[in-house]
Amino acid sequence: MDYKKLRVAIIGCGRMGQEYAKFYSVLDNTEIVAIAEYNDDRRRAVGERFGVKALYKDAEEMYQRPGEVPDLAVTVLPGKFIKDAVIASAQAGVRGVSTDKPIGARLADVDAMIDTCAERGVVFHGGNLQRARADVQEAAGWLRRGDFGEILGATVHGWGGEISGGGCQHIAVLRLLTQAEITEVVAWGKPQEALAADEDTGLIINGRFTLSTGVEVPVFGEPTPYRGVDVWTEDSLLRWDWGEEMEVYQGFDRNGRRIKSDRTFTRFAWPEYGYLASSILSFISAVENGTEMAVSAHDLRQSLEVAIAAKYSALWGSTPLSLPLQDRSLTLYPRPYRWLGGDIAAF
Ligand SMILES: NC(=O)c1ccc[n+]([C@@H]2O[C@H](COP(=O)([O-])OP(=O)(O)OC[C@H]3O[C@@H](n4cnc5c(N)ncnc54)[C@H](O)[C@@H]3O)[C@@H](O)[C@H]2O)c1
Incomplete structure (x- = not known):
């Protein structure tokens, strides 16, 4: 029944974000209600592909709109942009927020994301890791x-x-x-x-x-x-x-x-979607039932x-x-594609 579906926003709809969107769009208990994506052409194309009308440039713009707080904020962004989107989502009042690897470059930034989610009781999912296989x-x-x-x-x-x-x-x-x-x-x-x-x-x-x-x-x-x-x-x-x-x-x-x-x-049950599917299913269960996730932000x-x-x-x-x-100021950047995204640095 529709009113029980978890409302999902996908934040970052590049190569990997669209893989997440594919799985969230086939589940019975989730519905993609919004997309936040920097790239104008991609935002339009992905909106059409998944039948989503609420399209925004980024998380900040999305949360400025009244009534646009989803249950799940699925951030699939280059590393540089993860922290702002995760913290904005937790502060906006989502029930769960998801991100992918690597979660950041500087330990203090990662601590800030995890602490903000913990303080607000937001489930913080770690995304597409083989650990979820x-x-x-x-x-x-x-x-x-x-x-x-x-x-x-x-x-x-x-x-x-x-x-x-x-x-x-x-x-x-x-x-x-x-x-x-x-x-x-x-x-x-x-x-x-x-x-x-x-x-x-x-x-x-x-x-x-x-x-x-x-x-x-x-x-x-x-x-x-x-x-x-x-x-x-x-x-x-x-x-x-x-x-x-x-x-x-x-x-x-x-x-x-x-x-x-x-x-x-x-x-x-979902071999065609691989371990991304098992990871997402464990995230949904954690939000709904408080169970342990296959991959958490802590991981x-x-x-x-x-x-x-x-x-x-x-x-x-x-x-x-x-x-x-x-020393939480220690830092290790991933390669440029992961940090800045495929539009800026070659995969
Ligand atoms: N777990 C895995 O197996 C796996 C595999 C590939 C990528 N990743 C990770 O997933 C993340 C995304 O990778 P990708 O391959 O999809 O990259 P991508 O460059 O294809 O996509 C990133 C998208 O985010 C958009 N974007 C950038 N900043 C934004 C912002 N602030 N707000 C909204 N949209 C923004 C870009 O326009 C782009 O469409 C990276 O962190 C990467 O390391 C994980």
């Missing part, structure tokens, strides 16, 4: 339930190239599978020109994370040949290998080789914080850095 969530549930025993080790593979952009994924999956926070980072970075730069483009990080459970996690900056996160217990290994369905091994054969488990993952902040710690540990001579970082 149905198989990753199900495997995390098995680990949490103790199906494989105590987690004894973990590794991160291929954590380089853009540690705050794409690298966000590894940290979010590692924390989920190990049910732990990263409490210390030691890192080595290359090449020197990438380490000295303000942004993460091309920076390869090798190092070690310490988890709150005491587990030490070796970090490989390049593929090993794996590209994701391995977690193991006494007799089992669970592997998330960047975009592939998770692999599960349990037990050893006569030669000491791991045996692939015959466990299968439950089929996800995005932890990913950024680890990337910043790794960059500065490497820059300062592989100094061990404890988390949370005391």
Whole structure:
């Protein structure tokens, strides 16, 4: 019934914003009521595509119109513009606000967004991370339930190239599978020109994370040949290998080789929309029922914080850095397309 639908505003309708709009437009319990988009032609075209008449230049203009406060403000913006739109949405009185990775560049800016949402009871969703994949969530549930025993080790593979952009994924999956926070980072970075730069483009990080459970996690900056996160217990290994369905091994054969488990993952109801769909569904459930999200803004902040710690540990001579970082002015910019948008910098 229409009056029960959550009213959604999409703020930023570029490449990724339209992916969000596609899923919100097919759900029974959501309705896109407004679009805020800088680019005039795109705003018109996207409005027509999704049948939305209330079109605005940005969040500020939208919130100046009486009656235009949606239930969900879905900000899918280049990094530079995320903070203003998130804080304006929380202050306008939305029930939930959503953003994507990386959540920002400076820790203090991210703290300000998260604090504003927390003070106002606004659910703050973290967006399209592989952590929301149905198989990753199900495997995390098995680990949490103790199906494989105590987690004894973990590794991160291929954590380089853009540690705050794409690298966000590894940290979010590692924390989920190990049910732990990263409490210390030691890192080595290359090449020197990438380490000295303000942004993460091309920076390869090798190092070690310490988890709150005491587990030490070796970090490989390049593929090993794996590209994701391995977690193991006494007799089992669970592997998330960047975009592939998770692999599960349990037990050893006569030669000491791991045996692939015959466990299968439950089929996800919306495979054509991928993990963006599972993430959005968990956001809606959090707003309506107070359940835990597959990806929260806290998860995005932890990913950024680890990337910043790794960059500065490497820059300062592989100094061990404890988390949370005391200096909230530390900053790491993502590559220009992520920070400024595809109209300004090449993808
Ligand atoms: N999670 C993922 O897998 C994933 C993948 C791609 C992009 N992203 C992230 O999503 C975000 C958007 O990426 P994209 O590929 O859609 O970029 P894009 O450049 O295609 O789209 C951004 C849109 O925002 C608009 N815009 C910019 N500032 C605005 C403002 N203040 N108010 C309203 N509209 C504004 C631009 O005109 C553009 O249409 C970035 O933060 C990026 O890092 C995440």
